[in-house]
């Protein structure tokens with residue numbers, strides 16, 4: 426039932442010789458992406474506030490810059506599918522839908538940059554995007570150059586309408602042309618999501634800053650659990666590929682949308698934080714309720730997610746309804762790491778469940794004990810020895826995120 430952290434630390438050893446070396450995404454990317462909330466709404470007559478348009482992204486840039494998101498670290502504003510015109514222009518270049526993006530993409534990117542944000546966009550390696558717009562389809566050089574000229578800082582390249590056979594090579598070729606533009610561009614690939622565990626993950630590390638591994642998230646708690654279960658089931662394989670500059674991506678946060686309760690939102694934030702997942706919000710920032718905004722802006726959660734060691738967390742305890750993910754983080758005292766513990770209660774409904782465990786059951790062994798901070802229930806941190814039982818109440822379909830720091834010896838040996 427328990428997996429001791431000290432023994433599974435071995436799993437964290439990442440030994441790739443070659444990783445993409447563009448200096449980007451050294452911690453998991455933080456930002457906002459349009460897909461999950463705004464999908465492919467192109468009808469601006471009936472949905473003037475929700476359609477994929479220049480106005481939506483300017484409004485979102487304003488909210489990110491003015492409502493604390495940028496300050497908290499959410500820097501990438503990423504347009505997903507459905508920005509393109511149905512045809513390339515007469516020079517064979519990609520162009521946006523002229524009605525919905527009347528000022529062009531460069532002008533929108535300039536606006537986003539003027540707010541201190543970074544700009545991301547979406548394309549597809551195949552003949553068409555998933556929604557049917559023109560794909561890159563072999564036009565690697567001209568498209569890479571177009572994106573660089575527009576000021577793109579992040580590109581998500583999907584994998585619809587392309588043979589899975591040899592997909593890695595196509596992503597590699599486009600990545601080479603991105604590199605040749607000399608503009609630093611975070612490269613998000615999708616071939617692992619299309620090829621499953623047969624995908625060449627060594628190639629993903631070499632080519633991409635992050636990659637989608639699994640299906641699209643839908644706006645419901647069952648999907649959060651399903652994705653978390655898939656990553657946990659395959660953690661022994663997946664986690665060794667993730668680290669600074671190259672990340673597994675379980676897809677967007679759905680916090681603040683229609684499908685998750687407050688407790689379920691804390692649970693998604695907890696699991697994604699501890700997995701060292703990219704945190705890409707997909708919510709209407711003009712309308713988000715303050716309690717959901719506070720979850721997204723929780724500075725302790727964000728600092729755990731952004732820990733510079735970049736070690737993805739592991740499911741270390743699975744007791745059916747109660748599952749505990751753990752992630753080594755800084756600071757360290759001598760050779761003792763700090764840890765994040767994400768304790769998730771999968772039970773639907775009913776009443777809160779009291780979870781009890783000791784830190785030594787997870788292999789923590791700092792002689793002076795640890796201080797524990799309950800991230801989403803702020804109170805003074807408590808100090809425990811590794812054998813003292815910790816009891817914590819976790820709401821149904823909810824979670825607790827704990828930050829567990831080793832206590833430094835108070836009796837430092839004097840050399841005088």
Ligand SMILES: *[C@@H]1O[C@H](CO)[C@@H](O)[C@H](O)[C@H]1NC(C)=O
Nearest residue numbers: 446447448604607608609610
């Ligand atoms: C291009 O690749 C080289 C070699 O890996 C790397 O040093 C450089 O930072 C890359 N440049 C960009 C803009 O990605």
Ligand SMILES: *[C@@H]1O[C@H](CO)[C@@H](O)[C@H](O)[C@H]1NC(C)=O
Nearest residue numbers: 443593625626627628629631
């Ligand atoms: C996977 O990719 C790596 C790095 O590009 C390559 O060396 C290796 O041959 C590939 N493996 C397979 C089975 O194609």
